[in-house]
Amino acid sequence: MKNVPFKGIIAYPITPFDENEKVDIPLFKHLVERLITSGSHGIAPLGSTGVMPYLSDEEKEEVTEATLQQVKGRIPTLVGVSNLTTEKTIHHAQFAEKAGADAVMIIPMSYWKLTDDEIVTHYDAVARKISIPIMAYNNPATSGVDMSPTLLKRLLEIPNVTMIKESTGDIQRMHHLRRELGEEVAFYNGSNPLALAAFSAGARGWCTAAPNLIPELNISLYNAVEEGNLEKAKTIFYQQFDLLKFIVNKGLPRAVKSGLNILGEDGGNLRSPLKPLHEKETEELKNIIKTLVN
Secondary structure, three states: OOOOOOOEEEEOOOOOEOOOOOEOHHHHHHHHHHHHHOOOOEEOOOOOOOOHHHOOHHHHHHHHHHHHHHHOOOOOEEEEOOOOOHHHHHHHHHHHHHHOOOEEEEOOOOOOOOOHHHHHHHHHHHHOOOOOOEEEEEOHHHHOOOOOHHHHHHHOOOOOEEEEEEOOOOHHHHHHHHHHHOOOOEEEEOOHHHHHHHHHOOOOEEEEOHHHOOHHHHHHHHHHHHHOOHHHHHHHHHHHHHHHHHHHHHOHHHHHHHHHHHOOOOOOEOOOOOOOOOHHHHHHHHHHHHHHHO
């Protein structure tokens, strides 16, 4: 598949902060290394889990460089480069390419509601300025923009746009994408509770923060799907379903941070206004994790 470097479990690292709410790069590198050594098939910094919108331009560049330094080409890297303006998105995309990223991911961030034509022009402008592939990311819950299958089909006509990440939580969208765009379309699931259904619908990979906490289960699910063993895949998926639902409902950065702490890892601090889980929520997460790692 041309210009599609990703398949399998693409892991999102959190961006940890120190007690002064500064990005903790040494801890970030450690957390990235955990994801690599636990078997993730790709690393995707600066997404929702990595609180990308909360970071300054300089911090985004720091995180990008730290990721590439730590990965050292062992697995593919997908760097989030989204910004409100096309100019800034181009800047971050070019920076990621120069740093050595295998691809970039772009979500159409918006204050004013963007038209389809504005979105297409935005992606096209970025694509013309870089040579690495682009993953178009559809997540209306965070961006406020819902890209229809018709619009996504238009985006795929841009040469560099070779992948789609669908996070609406609507499995029918995935079936529609496969029907409309054919067997060769590279689409990825970004909705944790739909992991099994998305693979069944033909998703090439699963972009998820869950490998920070349960990498073995995530990878085992993918392997079972690849083997064509649906019953095994179902069993593995239902094992992790409660955790997947919890981390989404409670917010990925705070839930993953708490989960790392429960596992005995340093999850760092959050950047305001984000706050840690409440004691009752932490206890609930602890009980869920206990059933999975013991």
